Amino acid sequence: MFNKSLEFFHYVKPEDALERILTSSNIYPGIEVVDSLESLGRILAEDVISPFSIPREDVAHFDGYAVRSSDTISASTTNPVRLKVVGRVEAIVEHDLSIGDGETVYVVTGTKIPKNADAVIPLERVRMNGEYIEIIKPCKKGDNVTFKGSDILENEVILRRGHVIRPQDIRYLLEIRKFKVKVYAKPRVSLIAVGDELTENLDEIGRKKLETSTKLVASYVKEFGGMPKIIGVVPDNPERILETVKNSLDYSDISVTIGGISLGVRDLCWRTLSRCLESIPIARGLRIQPGRATSILVFSKKPVIMLPGHIQSTLCGTIYTLIPLIYYMSGLSPKKILPTIHAKMDETLIVKEYRSFKRIRFVKLDRDGDTFTANPILGDSSMLTPILKSDGFIEIPEGVERIERGSCVDVQILSWPQLLQIFLRDHVHQSNDITY
Amino acid sequence: MFNKSLEFFHYVKPEDALERILTSSNIYPGIEVVDSLESLGRILAEDVISPFSIPREDVAHFDGYAVRSSDTISASTTNPVRLKVVGRVEAIVEHDLSIGDGETVYVVTGTKIPKNADAVIPLERVRMNGEYIEIIKPCKKGDNVTFKGSDILENEVILRRGHVIRPQDIRYLLEIRKFKVKVYAKPRVSLIAVGDELTENLDEIGRKKLETSTKLVASYVKEFGGMPKIIGVVPDNPERILETVKNSLDYSDISVTIGGISLGVRDLCWRTLSRCLESIPIARGLRIQPGRATSILVFSKKPVIMLPGHIQSTLCGTIYTLIPLIYYMSGLSPKKILPTIHAKMDETLIVKEYRSFKRIRFVKLDRDGDTFTANPILGDSSMLTPILKSDGFIEIPEGVERIERGSCVDVQILSWPQLLQIFLRDHVHQSNDITY
Numbered sequence: 061m062f063n064k065s066l067e068f069f070h071y072v073k074p075e076d077a078l079e080r081i082l083t084s085s086n087i088y089p090g091i092e093v094v095d096s097l098e099s100l101g102r103i104l105a106e107d108v109i110s111p112f113s114i115p116r117e118d119v120a121h122f123d124g125y126a127v128r129s130s131d132t133i134s135a136s137t138t139n140p141v142r143l144k145v146v147g148r149v150e151a152i153v154e155h156d157l158s159i160g161d162g163e164t165v166y167v168v169t170g171t172k173i174p175k176n177a178d179a180v181i182p183l184e185r186v187r188m189n190g191e192y193i194e195i196i197k198p199c200k201k202g203d204n205v206t207f208k209g210s211d212i213l214e215n216e217v218i219l220r221r222g223h224v225i226r227p228q229d230i231r232y233l234l235e236i237r238k239f240k241v242k243v244y245a246k247p248r249v250s251l252i253a254v255g256d257e258l259t260e261n262l263d264e265i266g267r268k269k270l271e272t273s274t275k276l277v278a279s280y281v282k283e284f285g286g287m288p289k290i291i292g293v294v295p296d297n298p299e300r301i302l303e304t305v306k307n308s309l310d311y312s313d314i315s316v317t318i319g320g321i322s323l324g325v326r327d328l329c330w331r332t333l334s335r336c337l338e339s340i341p342i343a344r345g346l347r348i349q350p351g352r353a354t355s356i357l358v359f360s361k362k363p364v365i366m367l368p369g370h371i372q373s374t375l376c377g378t379i380y381t382l383i384p385l386i387y388y389m390s391g392l393s394p395k396k397i398l399p400t401i402h403a404k405m406d407e408t409l410i411v412k413e414y415r416s417f418k419r420i421r422f423v424k425l426d427r428d429g430d431t432f433t434a435n436p437i438l439g440d441s442s443m444l445t446p447i448l449k450s451d452g453f454i455e456i457p458e459g460v461e462r463i464e465r466g467s468c469v470d471v472q473i474l475s476w477p478q479l480l481q482i483f484l485r486d487h488v489h490q491s492n493d494i495t496y
Numbered sequence: 497m498f499n500k501s502l503e504f505f506h507y508v509k510p511e512d513a514l515e516r517i518l519t520s521s522n523i524y525p526g527i528e529v530v531d532s533l534e535s536l537g538r539i540l541a542e543d544v545i546s547p548f549s550i551p552r553e554d555v556a557h558f559d560g561y562a563v564r565s566s567d568t569i570s571a572s573t574t575n576p577v578r579l580k581v582v583g584r585v586e587a588i589v590e591h592d593l594s595i596g597d598g599e600t601v602y603v604v605t606g607t608k609i610p611k612n613a614d615a616v617i618p619l620e621r622v623r624m625n626g627e628y629i630e631i632i633k634p635c636k637k638g639d640n641v642t643f644k645g646s647d648i649l650e651n652e653v654i655l656r657r658g659h660v661i662r663p664q665d666i667r668y669l670l671e672i673r674k675f676k677v678k679v680y681a682k683p684r685v686s687l688i689a690v691g692d693e694l695t696e697n698l699d700e701i702g703r704k705k706l707e708t709s710t711k712l713v714a715s716y717v718k719e720f721g722g723m724p725k726i727i728g729v730v731p732d733n734p735e736r737i738l739e740t741v742k743n744s745l746d747y748s749d750i751s752v753t754i755g756g757i758s759l760g761v762r763d764l765c766w767r768t769l770s771r772c773l774e775s776i777p778i779a780r781g782l783r784i785q786p787g788r789a790t791s792i793l794v795f796s797k798k799p800v801i802m803l804p805g806h807i808q809s810t811l812c813g814t815i816y817t818l819i820p821l822i823y824y825m826s827g828l829s830p831k832k833i834l835p836t837i838h839a840k841m842d843e844t845l846i847v848k849e850y851r852s853f854k855r856i857r858f859v860k861l862d863r864d865g866d867t868f869t870a871n872p873i874l875g876d877s878s879m880l881t882p883i884l885k886s887d888g889f890i891e892i893p894e895g896v897e898r899i900e901r902g903s904c905v906d907v908q909i910l911s912w913p914q915l916l917q918i919f920l921r922d923h924v925h926q927s928n929d930i931t932y
Contacts, residue, residue, distance in 0.1 A: 222924025488658030
């Protein structure tokens with residue numbers, strides 16, 4: 061190799077790069093308070109403690125008659141037990157009713173059962189007879205009663221800091237009347253495309269290429285909890301690159317450039333930014349492939365991630381740098397952790413190049429009875445096909461050269477639409493069926 | 497059982513109920529055109545055909561020198577091959593360059609390689625020497641060249657009707673300059689909570705219960721591609737119920753009531769709506785448990801789903817009726833299909849009741865090395881705990897009474913936050929670590 065210089069790549073492990081970013085920058089998880097109703101997908105920044113027991117008292121599970129189970133022991137079809145109806149609670153109201161021997165009170169679902177009652181017999185299981193009900197089957201203590209605190213106890217911690225808020229969690233927050241909740245602030249990520257050949261302007265797409273990479277990265281930033289801001293295209297001009305990155309850091313936590321990061325004359329991102337006094341170089345290249353040109357520095361104490369422009373490289377750089385950083389700023393560990401689907405390799409995959417790197421290969425999943433098989437979709441890093449025709453990716457660890465047919469792999473999934481697509485694609489309705 | 501009447505339950509299989517809905521109503525998938533940039537998660541209503549090959553011509557994969565590979569055969573460190581630089585293509589522009597014997601042209605990534613060239617040698621692998629470059633290693637035909645159409649061919653169908661649009665698909669749509677795309681219209685789902693005891697008004701929550709179920713159902717409607725509209729609370733009053741459902745159908749495809757569906761005196765939803773001339777009863781109860789009170793009719797040719805009010809019943813009713821209907825209106829089959837995670841039962845689960853029903857049990861997933869184990873979280877259908885502390889649910893088929901410890905189960909997943917939570921929960925950053 062010739063032309064070796066300070067600009068030349070010396071690849072760093074992504075984990076090491078992340079650690080260096082965190083020791084050299086001053087980013088940290090921010091906290092904000094949001095409406096619980098708007099908190100879906102956010103990450104809790106507090107433990108949530110139940111302020112009262114649920115239910116708050118012993119309540120009826122069905123509309124019916126609250127009884128003492130001991131009164132019903134002898135009940136049978138031929139010899140029904142008769143109980144006197146001494147009260148009716150027709151709505152969820154406070155009441156002070158109690159029952160004595162041979163008595164019952166009508167209650168509706170969710171209301172407190174009267175004192176001395178320990179079971180509820182559903183409405184449809186009793187026969188009315190004037191002021192009395194008749195019961196033909198014994199019931200047991202606790203039948204159709206939900207006892208105080210049996211769901212959730214006062215002071216119980218159900219949701220902890222670091223929890224990803226799901227639909228059911230919002231239901232719980234409302235239930236305990238916690239209408240505001242502390243969550244980690246969404247990391248603000250600025251996205252800048254770099255290149256003379258790029259445009260955002262549809263009138264120019266005869267002469268130039270439409271810039272689309274920032275849109276792809278923005279989708280993933282969102283999917284993993286960040287707040288993307290697409291700044292747009294800057295030309296291959298050192299002043300413009302510097303100015304744009306600098307400005308973007310005023311209103312964002314992380315700045316991302318895409319393109320202009322290799323060794324050509326027009327690859328100015330690293331060259332320009334790494335020479336600034338405000339910058340601390342972190343990694344000139346990462347030990348991932350595709351994506352090895354991904355370069356990182358800390359500029360004015362904030363991370364600047366420089367992604368390569370080839371589509372697969374852009375994506376891999378995003379996965380190994382942006383997702384962990386977004387996690388970190390969301391109160392989680394700065395690790396590349398993704399949901400996975402277990403699968404078996406459908407063919408042997410041989411990957412000899414970049415042995416000391418993590419190699420990423422996109423795979424398609426196919427059903428094989430109960431399990432999935434994974435089939436690599438190959439193509440150079442500029443190609444869309446591997447990410448379009450695949451369902452996720454596998455990681456080939458450092459030093460490994462082959463993954464044998466039949467061996468188990470974890471296929472990593474990058475979005476909910478991706479996951480739905482895997483499960484729904486065999487269930488497209490045929491047009492001629494839509495004639496109900 | 498006493499009090500049997502026309503109102504009494506006669507449970508129907510959810511699949512049968514869905515078929516009846518489709519034959520009795522006139523809902524059908526609608527189509528709309530949206531900006532490709534806004535199409536994430538939408539379902540394609542057309543096949544997308546590539547209007548040109550990608551790349552459109554043979555292009556350089558890196559910045560470097562386009563060569564005839566045959567010229568480089570003899571290259572070695574001791575005996576470098578010298579090629580004359582006869583042109584430079586510094587940007588992605590149209591050009592008509594060609595090379596002859598012993599010639600080369602500088603090209604940047606993404607530009608067409610000159611006529612007669614069949615390989616590109618990256619910039620950093622050559623040594624400049626005046627007007628010449630020196631090469632120390634032979635290259636092969638195709639090295640660092642992406643040939644025309646090698647990614648995607650003209651007229652190739654990459655995305656088909658019924659495809660769930662993922663981030664990478666949007667990137668492709670923009671790449672082929674398809675800025676608008678036909679997708680299925682989001683089904684509009686009205687959500688109405690029924691019950692005197694409920695309120696949406698925070699001032700009333702001393703006397704009444706805050707209504708929260710519509711919010712939960714709305715989240716899932718959204719997650720699976722519908723457009724929820726929360727109408728609010730109506731009291732247990734037949735006129736109000738009828739009026740609200742009727743009005744809601746003016747601007748929605750499906751109307752959903754929650755609560756007031758059992759057999760008590762205040763359970764007026766079925767009683768009221770099933771008696772109307774405009775209504776066709778579909779199912780008075782479903783063979784699912786929890787959720788068996790779920791009742792369905794078609795009203796003025798549109799489905800009305802009446803969900804029970806107990807939280808787990810509401811959720812199960814949603815899963816087995818609303819999700820399939822939303823799918824159907826999105827061009828997919830009206831089936832309850834959810835993403836699943838494979839797991840092993842950690843204990844034997846015995847479910848004797850409702851043998852002829854599908855029984856739903858919520859389970860928590862734990863890691864056991866490479867696999868997950870599933871642990872049932874039990875509790876009556878009014879309890880939040882099973883859905884709060886679980887990660888998904890399993891289905892116990894009709895007729896099955898036991899699922900043995902160690903047997904494989906598919907755990908069904910209802911949301912992206914749920915999935916992330918499963919994988920991220922062991923990676924919460926400890927406070928004292930956040931001191932980089």
